[in-house]
Amino acid sequence: MGQSRKRVGRDGKARYTAYYDDVTGRRRSAGTFASRREADRAWQRAEANTAQGRHSDAGRGRQSFARYVEDEWFPNHSIELTTRQNYRYVLDKHILPTFGGYKMIAILPADVRTWVTHLKDQGVKPATIKYCLSVLSAIFTTALNDQITSLHPCAGIKAPTVPPATRRIITPEQYARIHTALPNQEMRLLVETDIETGLRWGELVELRVRDLRLDANALIVSRVVIEIAAKFHPNGGRFLIKEYPKDKAPRRVGLSTHVRDLLAGHISGKTPDDLLFAAPARDRRHEPDPLRDPAGLGSTEPNAGGKTYRHGTLTAYNMGPCRCQHCKDAYASYRAQRRASGADRSRAADPSSPGEADPHISRSWFRQQIWVPALTQAGLGFHVRVHDLRHAHASWLLAGGADLQAVKDRMGHARLTTTEQYLHSLPHADAAAIAALDHIRKRTP
Incomplete structure (x- = not known):
């Protein structure tokens, strides 16, 4: 049973501390008050809340936001590794610098609204602000459920409106121009498989020979590979297969x-466990072309300090900072030499097989070395992402009269509403609507 204890301060005035027992039987304080009557009411309320399952520890609410996030919430929050990586970025970049020093119980809706306004003023994109707010809301949802706080400061806070992106679907003719511009037969087959199946990138590059069902004209998508930072990888690698x-x-x-x-x-000559599409061995080692003599490459543009540096040197790469191919090759050569000497460890190496490179194709390598050069050669006049092949696949299917449910299953969408979005991108849908309007108004096109 709770009780109130009298205390006499240095000023000689009496104070009364209320004590109650929590659900574990541990004696806790419900606060210190000027009168015994107030203290008695406090411990009685605390005991009543404990009996109803609404027990709380005021001390936990007084911990800093940063301590709660770093020591309790983030380590124990069950999320995918890619999501954990994204959360870590927005926490460090946008959330902890503002709220890290606050006490958990001191963060109010007005503070969150001020923070959102500050992000807008800093030029942060609406989509990023919305994502940051969702992360902050997830933190306080957990804190509220754990009864660390009694207030959810994100409740009712509106994120900036994120305008929907205009989805431009490439035509079969435009795709053919890109396909023709690809550098070799394996890359053309990879892209052809992508446009014919609509697979996500991680699903495509994790396909193995055993996933093909050639007798049934099908393949099975049962795994995906992701690329993450070393600190989030269980073994410090670069690629991680999810089953x-x-x-x-x-x-x-x-x-x-x-x-x-x-x-x-x-697949002729491949084993069942081999990847359908693997990174060329040379590119796995990140070996640049033979370096040219920097003396004949000219100088970089002036940097922020007004200084210029000779192309094809580490100084130009680091201090320029220049990202021309010559400077990137100089940096890659330097890193390769350090790895060869044992000074650095390649993240591309499979930790379970020392010395062997991971055969998965990196998204960034494919984009920079294969996709962008092919787009440039195709000369479409607008940018096309590799992921846009997936959008084109779904749109072409619907334009050809495929069943909406069949397209949903083929794309691996969780909800039919996701698939329905492609109905709005059909190339002839708007023209058909205009023709219908002309017909009802008796107009001749």
């Missing part, structure tokens, strides 16, 4: 006879 795709369930994707025959020829 389930994004929708958490394997799916069967049918293949056209054309692609099936191409893949059948491509």
